[in-house]
Amino acid sequence: MSASKKTAWAVAAAVLLPLVTAAPAAHADGKDGKDKQPKPPAVMSQVGGSLLGKPGTQVLLGPGAPVLPKELSGRSWIVADAESGQILAAHNAHWRLAPASTLKMLFADTLLPKFPNKTQNHLVTTADLAGIGDGSSLVGIKEKQTYSVRDLWLGVFLRSGNDAVHVLTSMNGGLQRTVQEMNDQATELQALDTHVVTPDGYDAPRQVSSAYDLTLIARHGMQNPDFRAYAATARATFPGEAKPGKKRETFEIQNTNRLLTGDSGVAPYQGIAGVKNGNTTHAGATFTGVAERNGRVLLVTVMNPSSEEQHAVYREAARLLDWGFAASGKVTPVGELVPPLSARTASPTPVDGTAPAGGKDTPRKPVHAAAPAVGKTGGMGIALAVAGGVLVLLAAAGFLVNRRWPLAGAAARRRRSPSPEETSAPGPKDSADVTP
DSSP: OOOOHHHHHHHHHHHHHHHHHOOOOOOOOSSSSTTOOOOSSSOOTTTTOOOOOOSSEEOOOOOOOOOOOOOOOOOEEEEEETTEEEEEESSSSOBBOOOGGGGHHHHHHHHHGGOOOOTEEEEEEGGGTTTTTTTOOOOOOTOOOOOHHHHHHHHHHOOOOHHHHHHHHHHTTTTHHHHHHHHHHHHHHOOOOOBOSSSTOOOOOTOOBOOOHHHHHHHHTSSSHHHHHHHHHEEEEOOOOOTTOOOOOOEEEOOOOOHOOOOOTTTOTEEEEEEEEEEETEEEEEEEEEEEEETTTEEEEEEEEOOSSTTHHHHHHHHHHHHHHHTTTTTEEEEEEOOOOTTTOOOOTTTSSSOOOOOOOOSOOOOOOOOOOOOOOOOSSSSOSSSSSSSSEEETTEEEOOOOOOOHHHHHHHHOOTTTTSSSOOOOTOSSSOOO
């Protein structure tokens, strides 16, 4: 090669290499032309930043940033800083997909404030349990038996019990009212990819969400101390059937979130504190999780991995969390988790340097939240204490409130594994929450 050509190649490399390392990597969903996996829409919502509306992987690596894990097969995923709301990397973030039982996060975020008295008891009727889908995951609620509000929420969070969801739905005034309130809450949170048909996440036509929305919902839900306490509970006792003249028996239930409990060959993830997993025939496996390490808190969502690896949704979520903790401070965010519509905060320059376009689905331009201060605690699931996450505006008072996420006791609840007869049996293959 001549000296002039060598010089030309050197100049080209010097110009193009920084562009390759700094530009977002945009990959088609398939690994090659033979991949028959569905492809994401060419144009998606831009809520949270314009890069999030593009198909493929979006990441802006800085100096010293690790590359993304190779073993990622989810149709859609996202890694975000739970405190600042900055999105570190995303893949088809706004692709509308079936959510399975991760939709129960929106159910809890909507209804938990409506039942503040956790000791309130409810006598279950036949009508309360009507309409539960075939193959649903169940906690074991029986008609003509009494359960407290706390019992019912434990059934929702730990066993993803569609029976518990149906009872709470009935207590809330019925299916139509609950679905409408969940859709209204999704709009308030700017989770505009989400459309609710069934409150339990059971497969239904037109029922969709996205990795972006599920992460947004989880972040808001974690502002509620009851939400985060239930999400972090690994094991709990649940009432059995009451029999005349005998003390009511109980049995132990275990959280189906394997990164929280460690089960079936999946090791507990260091610092995990929830949030929710799911699985249906149509949705495949879905998972949203939150974890803390060295004072930093990350949220991750993975939807429908195609890998044949056992428990792929958990393993890919763990890889993304590992990457996120290693990459924090070394990447330029590709977007942000927007605050609720009711928040009235100043709108700084978007993190990806572009104006946040709402897209055709957006009723109004998204607003942006300032980054709150950081609180610290350590330990695997013992405590997750951070300031803020979402900055919630109290409309009447007109100021922002910082909240903390204490999750004490998860490790202690994890120590004893239940025996098979103590644990409610998981639902069949099409269960709304039993992840293979």
